[in-house]
Amino acid sequence: MKKIFALALMLHLSVITEAANYYFSTTNGNDSRTALQAQNQASPWKTISKLNSYLGSLKPGDQVLFYRGDVFYGTINVTISGTVQLPILFSDYGNATASLPVISGLVNISGWTTSGNGVWEAPCTSCATKENVVLINDKFQPMGRYPNSNAANKGYLNLESHSGNTQITDNELTSSPNWTGAELVIKPNRWVIDRDVISSHSGTYIIYTSASTYEPGNGFGYFIQNSIYTLDQQGEWYFDSSTKKMKTYFGSTNPASSAIQAATVANLVYMNAKSNITFNNLNFTGSNEDAFMILSSQNITISNCIIKSSGTNAITAGGSSGIKILNNKITGSNNMAVYFKSNCTYANIENNSIKNTGVIPGMGSSGNNMYGALMINGNNNTVASNTIDSSGYNVISFTGNNVLVKNNYINYFTLTKDDGGGIYTYAGSGAVENSARTITGNIIMNGMGAGAGTDEPNYTPSEGIYMDDNSGNVVVSNNTVANCGGRGIYLHNAHAITLTDNTLYNNKEQLRMDHDNICPTCYIQNNKISNNIMVSRWVDQNVANYTTTGNDIINFGTFDNNYYCRPFDDNLTINTAYYNGSKIAAFKSLQSWQSMYSKDLTSHKSPLTFSTSTASGSGVNQFGNSNFNTNIKGLYSYSALGNTNVSFDNTGILDGGALKFSWTSISGQINISKVIIGAGAVTAGKKYVLKYSMKGTKDNVSMNVFLRQSLTPFAKITSVSVCPMGTKRTENEYVFYPTVSEKDMSIIFEMPETNGTVYIDNIKLYEETSPNQYSSGDFNSNINGLYSYSALNNTKVEWTNNSKLEGGSLKFSFTSNSGQSNNSKIIIGAGSVTAGKQYVLRYSLLGAKNNKTMNVFLRQSLSPFNKLSAVKISSISDSRTEIELIFSALTTESDMSIIFEIPEQDSTMWFDNIRLNEAAVSQSNPDDFIRFEYNPTATTKTILLATSYIDVKNNPYSGSVSLAPYTSIVLLKADIPLRSPIQIEAVIPDSKDLEMNLFPNPVSDLLNVFLTNAEEQEVKIEIYNLSGALVLSKNVHLNKDENKFQFDMDNFKAGIYILKVIGPQQVYQKKFVRSN
The missing domain is CATH 2.60.40.1930 (Macroglobulin (MG2) domain)
Structure with missing residues (x-):
């Protein structure tokens, strides 16, 4: 046995000692040297041609080393394999401070002569028939195009009609120039850009040979390239393959003053059925197609390399296993950075920096999935810890089983095409069920969308994480998605997806789950949605959207402990749509969503909310201590029995500090008590608005509110308004018209004795200085000036004084239930509006039922009844609410109406205090209230905080916050006056006894x-x-x-x-x- 082991060791050592280093240098190399000489740094070979001629003689463990600072032209044709223990290495040698050796496919173009009209030409006999890469002073230069990319619609023309996928009609196109032989770059849909050769052009018609099966959609876009007629901007080029001449527009400047290069080599590395090869510390620049072409190979490593200016893909592989792409810098790939075009397994793509992939329309490949950063097809693959910036379409797209996508930082994508995502997967109807796929810890930012060249240029469907048709069995956890033009996470006809602990911020929609007829049998079901933080930065962003072609939202999956937050409008944050004979769509509050579907029962709204804007056009507040932030100066209380108390409260019952009013003892007598607030002067006949927040500890109690003289004889100078009090916080607003002028006036809150406590905050009294467009909105005696309309004639408006609101009010109801989809309107003539000016609509509203909504807008009073503003959604509650909506007039109109559009329901509602005023509106800046921070690195990041914040789970932060690697946080500013704080259930405050x-x-x-x-x-x-x-x-x-x-x-x-x-x-x- 010892002899056998010794023999094996000797054989192994002999293999090692046989391994050789071969040196290459274009500076001092010579291909006539022997192989033995080339193993000495002092006598290297010179060219890649020499390398290729000797490659078949290399042995496992051999190294091919290129001299740093040198440039080597050509393709490395790998014709041998190493072993697992002894791979063949292609790497560098020389001065460690010199630049990496360059494997290049570029040639210099010279001999420029002018051909007229600012166009110059030079021979390029080695250029490819289809040239893809031209560099000017080492910067990529796109091919010439018509229209130019800086023209309207980003240089896309729009087609009016088409015939199959071979002909388009553009009514604006002319016969001159004739584009026959040029290239038609067309967007047949949002997710494809095709490059088609124009076979004939006549007038408005173009006939072409299609590069894909997609028919173009009418209204979609195209442009034309690869023609001399496109050259009109500095640096634009066209290669005439018939004359082998490169043509470029340089105006009166000779291009010889610039370094102009073209790629003339298809691949810089090519291998088929090879194994155990490593490329390390090399620079691969200027392939006309794919820098690396790896077919049916195993255990190929590309590490610490630069790969740039690739005419198609930086790395293409097919049918290979064990590929490792590690720590590389990949920039300027026309189509993709990494494309596994067929089954590739056990690959690792880690710690790479990838930038500017597929960002130039018309320079990538035709068909689906192109222009993305990574397309990974196969099982047992890992994509981790990469930084990927600026991609034309999907950033990481994958298929297969046992796939891990982890800790990648993705920034700026869908720049060229859209209906794509930062991380994307697709299966399709009838596909084999996949398993064990995980997307975790990724930071995904700025999905921009590419509406130019489509029929809806302002629509930007760019999704952060996109689980497309029939995708299933994916765990999506601990990811951050922000600033996307589409959805943070989009489950489109997907199933068995686990979404947990993700943070979604400032996307057009944070989460959407959608079953549609694109894949009618791909039902959304068996999903688990839990512990996700979803924060909409602004009011026009849905927090969630759940839609289906059937009536099966109940089957979408389990939902629990999620945070649905829209701090600037935290009410109707969830949109649902389903079909039950007809489409039923509605915006819902979290409470309504919980009630209807019994989902998200432990989920939460925003812990804080903020005002969207401030509307001026009103005088200054006449009570200077309105917010009671530190004290309650400027007021006192009075009771004939001396048993009242006013004190400063800072326990958070209302916003920050508040006025606390209570009785020190209960007399059992009829005892009216008052809070008296000095508020300056008023003028007879002018209009004054009083606003305040209030919350009590007793229900079914009311108080009187009015203005009176501060001094004897204490006469009332306005009518008395009756304000209901209860255990729910209310925002109250009353209008007063003083009957006499008074220089020393007080606001009076007059309350009967109870054993409860009342909290009051945010008191504002100001003169309304803007003209009231609608002047009968207080309904004190009638409801003149309005009417209702229903196509089914089943609505009723009437005046009532039943104290549902103060004094008289407008009562609206349906007289019968049709069972049909029936929107009815209250129509209030309100004068004129001027285009571009802003108007504030305020009204008091009370409904008989909760969880209802209506549309509110301005429109023409007469035919054609066009809308004059955007449509606002107003919620209806069974507690009184004060509504303020801001409209910007779209056009000038002399006869305008306020419209309350109400869907048919078995409910009644009351309106009061309707006022429409022109106002100067100061929009809130969300960034003054919400702070989003993220850490896209592998080390902990500390962020300094200049003020106090809470997160959506109400955890406080001040001074600083530390973020673990690949995490994020959404913070809400906690040291400002808030519009509506968290509602804690009503309790009796601290007792005087205990x-x-x-x-x-x-x-x-x-x-x-x-x-x-x-x-x-x-x-x-x-x-x-x-x-x-x-x-x-x-x-x-x-x-x-x-x-x-x-x-x-x-x-x-x-x-x-x-x-x-x-x-x-x-x-x-x-x-x-x-x-x-």
């Missing part, structure tokens, strides 16, 4: 709860987070007087919490903060 103290606060480990002045009783202590979720519950016994309890905070996340003590008669609460 004293509760929490220490320390903030707390990091043990929370001490001290309860004093207590009665002996059994109570429950509960702790809730600000999303309303119960975190802890414990039954305890209270001793008389003093009690102490401790709670371990180890399992509590950092954030704000509410601790409640629930007794037989009372509920007590206090806030505390769990620190980091």
Whole structure:
């Protein structure tokens, strides 16, 4: 046995010692030297031609080394294989500070002569019939085209009609020049660009030979290239293959003053059925087609290389296994960076930098899937830790089983075509079911869309993660998608997809699940959607959209613990559409979605919301301490029995600080109490608007609101408005017309004695200075000036004074239920509007039912009844809401109407205080309120914070936030006045009998709860987070007087919490903060 082992070792060592290094240098090489001489750095060979002639003599373990700083022209034709233990290596030698050796397919073009009209020509006998790469001063120069890329519609013409996929008609096209023989670059649809040879051109007709099976869509775009008639901009070129002359437009400047090169070699590396080959530390520049062509090969490694200016793809492989593409820089590929055109397995594509792939229309390949960065077909492949910037179509597209796409940073894509994605997969109807595919930890940014050359140029369907027809069995987790023109994640006719822990921000839609007739039997089902953060940056972005051609949304899958957030309009965030005989589409609140489908039952809305804009046209606020941020100066309370108290409250019941009004004792008598707020002067006959936020601890209570003299005789100077009070927060707005002028006036809140408490905030009183377009909107005595319309004649509008809203109001109802899709309208004549000016519509609204919506817009009063504004969606609630909508007039109209368009429903609603005013609108900047941060690197990133924030889970941040590799966070600014804070269920605030103290606060480990002045009783202590979720519950016994309890905070996340003590008669609460 020892002899056998010794023999094997000697044989192995002999193989190693036989391995040789062969050196190449164009600077001091000579191909006439012997193979032995070429193994010495001092006597290298010179050319790739010599290498190719000797390649068949290489042995496993041999190395071919190119001298740094030198350029080598030609194709390396790999004709031998290494072994697993002893691969053949192509690499570099020489000065480590010199540039990498270049394997080039470029030739210099010289001998330029002018041919007139600014066009110059020079011979290029080695140029290909179909030339793809021309560099001017080392920068890629696109072929000439008509129209130019900087023309209207990004240089696309639009066709009016077509015949099959061989003829188009463009009514604007002329006979001159005649484009016969040129190349027609056409977008037959959004996801294909074809390059077709024009066989004949006559007038408005072009007949061509199609490069694909796609028929062009009418209204889609095309342009023309590969013709001398296209040359009219500096550097544009055309290669005349019949004369072998390169032509370029340089005006009066001789091109000889620039370095002009053309690619004349199809591939820089070619191999078929070879194995165990490594390329390391080389620069591959200027292939006219694919820099690497790898067919039916195994264990091929390309590492630490530069691959640039590839006429088609940087790396193409087919039927190969074990390909490793590691740590390379790949730039300027006309079509793709990596294309596995047929089954390739066990590949690793990792840590590469890939940029500018497929970004020039007409320079990539025809057909589907082209112009993308990576197209990976096959099983057991990994794409990880790559940085991929600026891609024309899909960035990472894959098929097969056991595929891992992990920790890639994708930025800017679908720049040339769209209906694509940052990460994309497709199966198709009837495809074999795939398994074990994972997309995790990727950062995907800026899917731009390419509407130019389509029938809808403003539509930009660019999806972050796109699971297309019949895709299934993919885990999509911990990814970040932001700033895409389409959806953050799009499940299109997909099934068995697990979406978990993804963050989707500022996409046109954050999540869409859509079953349509493109793949009618590819049902959306068995999906799991959980723990995802979906944040729309602005009001025109849906948070989610769930649509189907049937009535099967209930079968889409399980949904739970997701965050549906649109901080600037957090109500109707989910769009649904299904068919039940006819299409039924509606925008839904999270509550309505939960109620209808019993999904997302533990999911959440935004913890904070902000105002979209500020409409001026109103006077300054006459009460200077309106927000009560630090105190309640400027007011006092009065009761004839002296039993009222006003105090400053900062427990977060309303926004920041608030006015807290309560009774110190209950007299049992009729006792009217007042909060009195000095508010300056008013002028008789002018219009004043009073706004405030309010929340109480008792329902079914009301108070009077009016203006009066501050001094004796304290006479009222306006009518009295009745304001309902309840345990839900309300935003209130009342209009007053003073009957007399008064230089010292007060706002009065007049309340009957109760054993509850009232919180008031955001008090604003201002003169309305803009003219009211509609002046009868208070409905104090009638509803003149409006009418309703229904095609089925089943609506009714009437005046009512039943106190549903203050004074009189407009009551709208349906007199019968038709069972049909029937939109009815309230039509209010409201004068004129001027194009470009902005108008604010305000109204009070109360519905008999929740979760209903209506459309609101401005339109012409008379035929043809054109809309004069965008359509706004207004929600209808069974609690009074104050609505403010801003419209920009599209055209000038002297006779305009306000339209409330209401779908038929078995419900009644009441309107009041309708006012339309011209206003100067200051739009909110979302970036002043929302901060999005991400970390696309492999190391932890720390971001400094200049102010306080919370995330959507209500965890607080200040000073800084640290992001782990390939993660992100959406932060909401927490130190500004908020429009509508988180709603905590109504509770009775701290009792005067029981004293509760929490220490320390903030707390990091043990929370001490001290309860004093207590009665002996059994109570429950509960702790809730600000999303309303119960975190802890414990039954305890209270001793008389003093009690102490401790709670371990180890399992509590950092954030704000509410601790409640629930007794037989009372509920007590206090806030505390769990620190980091």
